[in-house]
Amino acid sequence: MAPRNQTDALRGSLDLLVLKTLSLAPMHGWGISQRIQQISEGVLEVNQGSLYPALQRLEKEGLIRSDWGKTENNRRACYYDLTPAGRRALGTEVDSWRRFAAAMEVILHTP
Numbered sequence: 001m002a003p004r005n006q007t008d009a010l011r012g013s014l015d016l017l018v019l020k021t022l023s024l025a026p027m028h029g030w031g032i033s034q035r036i037q038q039i040s041e042g043v044l045e046v047n048q049g050s051l052y053p054a055l056q057r058l059e060k061e062g063l064i065r066s067d068w069g070k071t072e073n074n075r076r077a078c079y080y081d082l083t084p085a086g087r088r089a090l091g092t093e094v095d096s097w098r099r100f101a102a103a104m105e106v107i108l109h110t111p
Contacts, residue, residue: 013097014046014050014051014054015054015057015058015093016090016093016094016097017036017044017046018032018051018054018055018058018064018080019058019063019064019082019086019089019090019093020090020094021035021036021039022064022080022081022082022086023082023087023090026079026080026081027079027080028069028071028077028078028079028080029048029051029052029055029077029078029080030048030077032046032051032055032080033045033046033047033048033051055080058086059080062083062085062086063082063083063085063086063089064080064081064082064083064086065080065081065083066078066079066080066081067079067081
């Protein structure tokens with residue numbers, strides 16, 4: 001069995017990664033992808049083709065909101081921030097992920 005690439009691993013966890021990243025500070029899309037890569041020490045890379053549809057979906061669901069602002073380089077960019085519903089969803093998703101990860105650990109440690 002060939003090892004799965006990180007794209008397969010990210011599928012299903014992207015929303016959680018975005019919500020967690022935005023819980024740290026409002027950011028533009030490029031900043032979100034860079035922060036995920038930085039925090040994961042380069043293990044996780046989010047491509048723009050996956051990130052922007054996720055941002056649009058999360059905004060449509062009312063979990064994040066967007067507003068135009070200026071970057072550090074004085075460029076215009078769309079910044080994203082969590083809504084109160086997004087903060088609640090983040091808590092629920094973190095709990096769900098932790099239950100999933102604990103169950104996987106039990107299964108992986110079964111002889």
